[in-house]
Amino acid sequence: MTLPDLRGSTAIVGVAESDLGEVGPDRYAIELAAQAAGAALAEAGLTTRDVDGLFCAIAGRGMAPLDVAEYLGIRPRYTDGTMVGGSSFISHLHHAALAITTGACDVALITYGSTARSDSGRGRLAMGPPELPSYEAAYRPRPPITGYALATARHMHQYGTTRTHLAEVAVAARKWAALNPKAFVRDPLTIEDVLAARMVSSPLTTLDCCLVTDGGGAVVVTGADRARDLPKPPVYLLGAGEAHWHRAISQMPDLTVTAATESSVRAYTMAGVGPQDVDVVQLYDAFTINTILFLEDLGFCAKGEGGDFVSGGRIAPGGDLPVNTNGGGLSYCHPGMYGIFPLIEATRQIRGEAGDRQRPGVTIALAHGNGGQLSSQVTAVLGGGDSL
Incomplete structure (x- = not known):
């Protein structure tokens, strides 16, 4: 099977963050994902009605695409919930390009949200079962x-x-x-x-370590031809x-x-x-x-x-x-x-x-x-x- 040539076939047409930092105990990860999605779509001159491809991963939500689609009122014809940790969203961009280029969807929304900082110490973070087998557990990492x-x-x-x-x-x-x-x-x-x-x-000291914050982000992707007609200069996936x-x-x-x-x-x-x-x-x-x-x-x-x-x-x-x-x-x-x-x-x-x-x-x-x-x-x- 020959894969399509992805170079320049799709483009990012909208990006946005949600509120960042510490948003408070009354906010939720899915809300930040939606906030970022709305802002990115607005930047692209699109709405949720244009979205037919949904790509997302949210820690603690095993079926994040279903949750986000329901929350946003989207009925996608292509869905990807690939969860490979922090690299998931760049993976989503790659997958979105494949889906758009092969006609599986026309407008892809990639979105994420987290309230990691606000959840810390407030009883909202439930401890999940250990991943088994663990080859490292005996060393108490x-x-x-x-x-x-x-x-x-x-x-x-x-x-x-x-x-x-x-x-x-x-x-x-x-x-x-x-x-x-x-x-x-x-x-x-x-x-x-x-x-x-x-x-x-x-x-490693405390200053060698990343922050723990709240925040969400979103990226909107579409085909290169359509991208050229939208408000922002297209940023092509090469x-x-x-x-x-x-x-x-x-x-x-x-x-x-x-x-x-x-x-x-x-x-x-x-x-x-x-x-x-x-x-x-x-x-x-x-x-x-x-x-x-x-x-x-x-x-x-x-x-x-x-x-x-x-x-x-x-x-x-x-x-x-x-x-x-x-x-x-x-x-x-x-x-x-x-x-x-x-x-x-x-x-x-x-x-x-x-x-x-x-x-x-x-x-x-x-x-x-x-x-x-x-x-x-x-x-x-x-x-x-x-x-x-």
Whole structure:
């Protein structure tokens, strides 16, 4: 079977966030998903009546597409509830492009919501049964941070990566967040602050860890021909790739190499570009090690060189490679699954709508999602009209 050529066949025509930060105990995840969906559709000049493809994942809702469709009054003819953690939404973009290109739907809505911060400590988070079998339970891990700390320690041992390298990632994210009025934390941060922060799971401190916030996001996708008639400049999907090798961190083949090495090659090949062509990079930075690992595995530097690569402000405002220009999961928002927000920021950078953090002349942007404990990896390459 020959798959359709997806390069440039579909485009993002609307993006939006819901209220972010801490929305309070009277708000619910599905409400934030709906709020973001309404705003993204309005930006696209469309309504829920136009939506015939629904793609969503909400933590704690096993049948999220049914819930969201009911809540929004949508009767989709194509539904995708793929749930592979934080990378789900970039996976949804890939699947939406396939569905639109093959005629399974015409307008795809990708949406997400979470009240992770407001739920914390308020009795709303029910503990689910343990996932069995668990090969790690005897060691009493504290997921997900234990797994990421393990990968961090191995990278440090194998390649000489230092805690200062990790701190560079956190500081760069905070500098971008300072330019983003929607970012949850915007106060100045120094390398010394990160190094002095409370250790949570060695070698990761509180400032090596992502935020816990509320928030939702939505992305609207349609065919390229229709996109050109809508209000916003189309942001085309040029390439996408997915890969996963393991679920449990103890089953990861190499703690320093992720399946992004495969997902990125698939995305670059489809797009006909390489990392040298990318103007801005939006990564899933649940922990500071993520940014270093993914810059290596996505081909921006060699394996083991990520620590040196991010040093000296290279990925911060004014640096050679803008990374996580919204402030990322470390400083902008992280409502449990972050993967829809790289798509939103990449779209705005290509459109030239990122305000004080806007990078000049952005034609191609990369958005990368991570799910589980460095498990599911999904890469998307987006471009403006000049990229076709």
